[in-house]
Amino acid sequence: MEITRSDKIYKHLLEAIVSGTIAPGSRLRETDLAQDLDCGRGPLREALQRLESRKLVKKVPHVGAQVVSFDIAELIEIYQLRESLEALACELAAQHMTQDDMEHLQSLLQRHRQFLTEHDGEAYIDQDADLDFHFQIIQCSRNSWLIQLLCDELYHRVRMYRFQTAQYRSRPSKALQEHQHILDALVNRDGELASMLMKRHISAARRALESRLTSALTGEKV
């Protein structure tokens, strides 16, 4: 249960924006929204400000707020950050991980493996699974700033992109393999290796985005 009205509205709008229920580029008029959500403009403004700090909404003083429109170039910037930060997360996780953490991650991958063999080809769920795995490792870093940054500020933006482009990884089994290798390294407390593998794992996704960007620029059909 949510404590404040502002909190409730924030979560509602967050989901609506990330999932695309509210289209990118939409203008958000305070009066209208407040009526729809059945609240005053005060809590709504606070929610909008929080969304702005997550870069899901852009506000211009005296003009208004609108949902950000999507931009692959910016997503590449985010992936550059993820490369560095999740590599760091791996190094720290290798140091701080408990036995419980390891077992939890192992069973997570086991479930993913099972799902893949049962529903061969259905990649949709796999995207959430992918994020779950990254999420858990980040938690193991025990660095609260790192955790907040990746899981709270960058995360939603990545999810938004996935909803909008419906761009799901072509070969989920490949990703699962890479995840398993990363976890193996972590279990051996080999932070250096885990970090390198994670960097490559994300780097591959980033390069895929970059090729999409250049082919878009040359007008080629994706």
Add this chain to the structure above:
Amino acid sequence: MEITRSDKIYKHLLEAIVSGTIAPGSRLRETDLAQDLDCGRGPLREALQRLESRKLVKKVPHVGAQVVSFDIAELIEIYQLRESLEALACELAAQHMTQDDMEHLQSLLQRHRQFLTEHDGEAYIDQDADLDFHFQIIQCSRNSWLIQLLCDELYHRVRMYRFQTAQYRSRPSKALQEHQHILDALVNRDGELASMLMKRHISAARRALESRLTSALTGEKV
């Protein structure tokens, strides 16, 4: 000139908190503060929320807001992030830097060098100089998320720490040397080297903090 009242208050409180004019741990009562700053509680609450998102203020629903109190363990977390992120900034800067950027940085270091020979020992200004250098390189990365993260979210927290501990680097000439080496690598567009040097540069500061933390834990006099 500021556009909105909320903006003005935010900047005012930001400086007051970072500089220590408002002591760490202080409770921030909305009614009192609003009267002092001659404004209503609405804009004040928006300013407090922005400060909270920068982790300079902690809010608890229905209880209130207070200035964060300082914690070396958390600062070490921030330095871990800086190590990764500023290394990344160097790699990107090596790619995107213009001739103008290089000249600007060279003249910046030239001024620092001159200041050091003229005011041998005065380390105070050098701290700002240090941050200036890092700041400029980050700008050259051309990654807007990276820039905002380092220059807007982490930066103030680092400044706050410096004000509060009055902990200035023992040998500014050493730092200047390291800065020059980083810049040399960047001028040669050797991103790998620049990145490594930057990582070491920050890592040294982080380790100094860590030894301070352990000696504090063992009750040793610093």
Add this chain to the structure above:
DNA sequence: ATGCGACTAATTGTTAACAATTTTGACTTG
């Protein structure tokens, strides 16, 4: 004396009215 509970005061959360600013559109003018 101490622990529990209701009551009061203080403080934050919320709303609705008011002020300031921007945008829109009609009207004028070259």
Add this chain to the structure above:
DNA sequence: CAAGTCAAAATTGTTAACAATTAGTCGCAT
């Protein structure tokens, strides 16, 4: 007919009153 200007409408920024929640205090029973 196009461009510029001014007024009105729409929208955001701000304030002040009201509601809800929490913290502190006093009294009471054990």
